[in-house]
Amino acid sequence: MAKERLQKVMAEAGIASRRQSEKIIAAGRVEVNGQVVREQGVKVSSQDEIKVDGVPIEKEQLEYYLLDKPREVISSAHDEKGRRTVVDILKDGGVSQRVYPVGRLDYDTTGALLMTNDGALANKLMHPRFEVDKTYVAKLKGIITNEEMKKLRQGVMIDGRLTHEAHPRLEETDHEKKTCIVRITIHEGHYHQVKRMFAAVGHPVTKLHRERYAFLNLHGLMPGQFRKLRTAEVEALRKL
Ligand code: URA
Numbered sequence: 001m002a003k004e005r006l007q008k009v010m011a012e013a014g015i016a017s018r019r020q021s022e023k024i025i026a027a028g029r030v031e032v033n034g035q036v037v038r039e040q041g042v043k044v045s046s047q048d049e050i051k052v053d054g055v056p057i058e059k060e061q062l063e064y065y066l067l068d069k070p071r072e073v074i075s076s077a078h079d080e081k082g083r084r085t086v087v088d089i090l091k092d093g094g095v096s097q098r099v100y101p102v103g104r105l106d107y108d109t110t111g112a113l114l115m116t117n118d119g120a121l122a123n124k125l126m127h128p129r130f131e132v133d134k135t136y137v138a139k140l141k142g143i144i145t146n147e148e149m150k151k152l153r154q155g156v157m158i159d160g161r162l163t164h165e166a167h168p169r170l171e172e173t174d175h176e177k178k179t180c181i182v183r184i185t186i187h188e189g190h191y192h193q194v195k196r197m198f199a200a201v202g203h204p205v206t207k208l209h210r211e212r213y214a215f216l217n218l219h220g221l222m223p224g225q226f227r228k229l230r231t232a233e234v235e236a237l238r239k240l
Helices: 006-012 018-026 086-092 119-126 146-154 193-200 231-239
Strands: 030-032 050-052 064-069 109-116 134-141 167-174 179-186 205-213 226-228
Touching (some): 064 086, 086 109, 109 119, 119 231, 146 193, 179 205
Parallel strands (some): 109 205
Antiparallel strands (some): 030 050, 134 205, 167 179
C-alpha cells in the first residue's frame, strides 16, 4: 500500500497548507488510528484513519485514467504558450479531480499515458530505477540494420550513460521512401529516451507512438479518448 506524509495527505484533503498542517500536527490535534501524532514525517496510507480535532478527514478520492494522448498536446498541467494539455482533455471530458500525467510524452508523441491524483503511486512508477515496461512504435528515417538493432538491444551511449537492455523488432521497411517501423520495449524513461536511442544509431524518429504502458494497452480508445482504470488494474500497478 502506497504511503504518503501525513501533512501532504492533510493538505490534499483541504485541511490546510502543508506548512500549516505541520503546525497542526505539532499542536497534538491530529490522530492516526486513534493515536495522537505529534512528530513530523509520519507516513500514512489510504487504510489509516486520520482525525483532526476529532473529526475524520475526507481524503481526496483517488482516480486513475488511461489516456490515448493525441499529437500536439502537452503532457503537463500548464503550458506558458497556452497550448492544450492532457489535463485539459480530462477536464473537458468531465473529470473534476486534479489528475496529472505519470511521466511525459513529447508534444508530437501519441499513445498511452496514465493520469492520476495518487502522488505516491505516480512517484513510484516514475522513479528512474523502477522498471515499468513501455512499448513504442517508431517510424524512422533510413532502414535500420541488424547491427544497429543489436546495438539498441545491448545499450547505446546517451549523455555518457549506457542505456539498459531494450527489445526492438523491425516491423516494416519501405525501400522506396527509405523509412522503417520498429517496435521497441524499454523500461527506462529518461528525457527523449526513445528518440535519442534511435538517433544514437543514426536513425532519427519521425513519428512516435506508445502502444503499451506496463500491461495497459489502448484497445477501445481513439486518440483523445480516455477511460477509468478498473480496480484490478490499479491493484496490479501497485504490485508491479
Ligand atoms: N521517448 C521519447 O523520445 N519521446 C517520448 O515522448 C517518449 C519516449
